Amino acid sequence: MSLGDKQQDIDHAERLRERTPKSREFHDRAAAITPLGVESNVRAFDPYPFYVESASGSYITDIDENEYLDFLLALGPIILGHGNEEVREAVKAQVDKCDLTATPQPIAFEYMEKVAEMTPSIETVRLANSGTEATMHAMRVARSYTGKDKVAKPEGGYAGAHDYALQSVYATEEALGPADEPSTVSYGTGIPDAVSETMVAFPFNDKEATEKILRKHADDLAAVIIEPVMFSAGCLKPRDGYHEFLRELTEELGVVLIWDEVMTGFRLGPDSAQGRFGVTPDMTAFAKVAGGGYQLAGFGGRAEIMEEIIPPGKDEGHKWNSSAFHGGTYNGHPVSAAAGLKTLEILQEGDVYDHIERLGDKLFGGLQEVADDVGLPVNVQHIGSMGQVYMTDHDIHYYRDTWHANEQRFADWWLEAAGREVLFGNPMQGERFFTTYTHTDEEIDRALEVAEEAFRAVDHEYED
Template identity: 40%
Template sequence: MQLWPDIESEYVERTPTSERLHRETRAHVPAGVASTFRNWDPHPLFVERASGVHLYDVDGNAYLDFALNNGAAMVGHAHPAVNEAVADQLGDGTLYCHPHELLSEAAVEIKRRWDPIDLVRFTNSGTDSTMHAIRVARAYSGRDKILKIEGSYHGVHDYVLISKSTPEGKWGHPKRPAKLVESAGVPEQVAETVEVAPFNDLEAVESILREHRNEIGAVIVEPIVMNVAVTQPRERFLHGLRELCDEYGLVYIFDEVKTGAKVAPGGAAEYYGVEPDLVAMAKSIGGNFPVGAFGGSEEIMRTIEDDAAHFGTYNGNPLVLRALVTVLRDVLTDEAYERAYALGDALAQGYEDVMEDAGLVGHVDQVTTQGTAVFTDHEIRNYRDFQTHVDPDLQENYFFGMLNRGVMAQPHGIAQQWTISVQHDRAYVDEHLEAFKDLAPRLADEQSL
């Protein structure tokens, strides 16, 4: 990806301390970051603090934040109610390694939102949640293989680091995507435990299931592929998968790490009216604390009492569960959703208007609090559509152009999306749109070259 010289030099001039700290940190920390996604060129921002809907960097720049910790912060930053609950818990201890009453309190909050969930276990991250959901699904089905979607990300454990960002040229047939292990250190044999299918193509999924009947035990999907912008299921794709899972005796897993508690109180399962067997979640359920969960039908989850291992020193610790209960019970209320949805619609409509006025070809893909501007008029139905029709340079310069105007419009990475938090209001949406209005003609000029 190529940054345009004026956009790059403005960013570099605004962030000299970040550049120095990044260089110095690399002496101690690989790539100078704690998660490799965070290492951007020319250098990442070093953040000093976050509060409300703002991030403050070490050079004294403030950013109106719609990236919100890769979507983990629907509560915004440092939400007072969450802070108060967590501060209160500090005095009573943050880790017991014994059961406590918050476990069922937190589980009840999750069950209230997800009808398909009878039983819940807590984890420390989204990776942890998908890994254990898959293990439980394998234990229940007695089959080792899973089916995943091309371009979907389910965290960083070995079984899902496959065909997440396959480069063009290695794609394979559109209906039979290649299985590509995407990290050194992941054994090639792991690919033998996974089949990969395109999103929004039930016929392709069914053909793979037929070919691997009695081998595949589970299907895992991001119900909205939010590692490919905001790519929604079309033509009742998720309902069709439900029927196929029933027909082939498969455990249907929703990875709601990004959608959970954000596109609707009960995530994508509620939004689309689909009942998965298991749901994996993390991010926004925890109000910026490292907590995840997975849950589902009693019959499947009881395998944990038989022979499916789920252990963890920090699982369900009282600190993060206090945060989770506060978020789900007191902060993400029905009124909070209503307000956030209205702001999400206003931001999406505002983007459409600005693009039209500026002659910038593009459209917004949006579901309630989640959205993104994609600078193409092609419909994005799956990973390959995005790779084929979206100009990565334009998307990257949009991100930095917005940063230079004091707005972090979405997480870095051309296929990411904004999140509306409960701490945003109409004035912040307008400020975001003003910045985009200022940048859009520049993007339109480059697009027309």
């Protein structure tokens, strides 16, 4: 039997299915109005998603009144717990004061000043509404600044849902080609081949191969966009000074280094991953935690690069096509900016990081211990308050190492835990989960008990 083939037919969703009859019924209604019955593809899973009614602190409650201990945390934005009172009050005050006007409001600039104050690489900044928008605009500005078309990104890396980012995210080994010089392969249909031709894939953590590829394309290469920790592949941490090496190489080649801190920004510390690792990129894209649970993202960097957004003056005849366009009706939405500003103030002034990282160590370290006790082949990787459980005991140093993980076993383990009302992220092996400020030691203890029960439920079921 091949990796992941079932040895016996066990319904790991049975417990969850029994607890969610209203969600099962609602899914029929939802699927009639939208594909898969969800607002985003990553929210769909078999047998059906459960639908949430409310959230508070460390918990979410579905329409069947099941209360789940939440480590998914909206895929990362919820760093202070659901419904933080200070953030909520800031939002209410802004709602009472002014809604969207599409004219500048001071709250957005106060927010941008705070972002620049906290982020080493950002001198000037613009706002957007999602991580996808942030990376898309950062890449466009880098292309404008350099006058070059190609952008390099690591295989297995997700940098948003726009066409240029959906390259070499997932594909077969045959399609991706050799590990030391991977092919660029679009993820999903509807993406023109011409777009893929502007993107260059390289292997994260492989210095020799990375240097060879970047030097080969240097004459046409505008930027490298990379997550400082590849959480798009679960939790793939940099090794052996990889980021220091990449910073030196891009400076030598005149290539703009963009850090995609959509996931890590303000999550791995008040000055994000770049402060934690002591490496300063040329540009940074951010989202998720930056909005405190509201739709807010942005990109920024060195002022001379960001000036590419500024159109020529009147004496040059308003040649708008000679600058990098950035716009958006909802950019700097005052309600989101109020939520984001209050969140960043709390993160900068409080003890949030000490708390969530201590509990992160306890959670992820404990998951490795209980898996070992059960005897499952498991490799738990984490940094700070975020990480992932790989269903393999193989080393996880490079993206292709993650292919050894048993995706079906992970999904079944997740379903078993969800049926016991604990959400370890979502059922996709390539995702990750988090601790938040409202989590307690008692909640982590309970999560580890549930995790062990779920590990035992999937033990000896698959060949490895």
